[in-house]
C-alpha cells in the first residue's frame with residue numbers, strides 16, 4: 001500500500017498531495033479577498049464539483065462552452081491548495097473560488113469584505129458513504145480499513161478536512177448574513193431549477209427561464225459524467241485510480257441506507273443530535 005502523508009494545519013489533516021503548510025497558512029493569513037469574489041464552500045463530498053459546474057454555468061448565462069472546454073479547477077480554483085492558490089492569484093476578477101476550509105481558517109480578510117459565500121451541505125450519512133468510496137480510489141487518502149472504522153473516524157472528526165460537525169457549525173454561524181447563502185445537496189436533487197433560480201437571485205444574475213433550463217441540463221449528473229472537464233477522468237492515475245471507482249459515483253440521496261447497520265444508524269443519530277444542539281436550523285434529512 002502506498003504511504004499517504006497529511007499536512008497538519010491548526011489541528012486539521014489535509015492531503016499533502018495538494019496542500020502545503022504554506023498554501024494553507026497563506027490562504028488563512030494573507031490571501032486578499034475581493035468584494036466581488038464568489039466562494040463555493042463545502043465539507044468534502046457534499047456537492048462541491050456539482051456547485052462548481054452550476055456557478056460556472058450561471059456565469060456563462062447557461063452556455064455550456066466554458067464548462068466543456070476548461071477544467072473545473074481552472075474555472076473555479078481550489079484556492080487553498082498549492083496549485084489552486086497560483087491560479088486564484090492570476091485569475092482575472094470577478095473570481096469564482098472553491099475550498100473545503102472550515103470557517104476558522106478561511107481567509108481573515110473575508111470578514112471585512114462583502115464577498116459572497118455559497119455553502120453546500122449534504123446529509124452527513126451520505127457524506128460518509130461517498131467519502132468512503134472516494135478514499136478507496138484517491139491515492140492521497142488513506143485506504144479505509146473497514147466502513148465501521150471509517151464511520152467512527154468521521155464521527156470523531158479524524159478524517160482529512162476535520163470534523164463535519166465543526167465545519168457545519170462554524171459556517172452556519174453566518175446564516176443570517178447578507179453575503180452568505182446555504183443550500184443542501186438534497187434541495188439541488190429535488191428541484192435543481194428553483195435552486196438555480198434562488199442562486200441567481202443571491203448572485204444578482206438575472207437569467208431567463210431558458211438560460212436556467214440550460215444550466216440545469218448541463219449540470220445534470222449524466223451531463224457531468226460525460227464531461228471530462230469535471231468528471232476527473234483526466235486526473236493522473238497516481239492521484240486517482242479510476243479502476244477502483246468513479247468520482248461521479250451514484251449521485252443519489254439516501255445511499256447510507258444501503259451501508260449503515262441498525263446499530264451504526266442509532267449511534268450516528270445519538271451523536272448527531274448531541275452535536276447539532278442549539279443550531280436552530282432544520283435540514284431536509286432532519287425531517288425523517
Ligand code: PPS
Pocket residue numbers: 042043044045046047048049050126129130131133134219220221222224247248249250251252255
Ligand atoms: S469532493 O471530492 O469533495 O470535491 O466531492 P464533491 O464534489 O463534494 O462530492 C462528490 C459527490 O457529489 C456527487 N455529484 C452529483 N450528484 C448528483 N448530481 C450531480 N450533478 C452531481 N455531481 C456530483 C458525486 O456523485 C459524489 O457523490 P456520490 O454519492 O459518491 O455519488
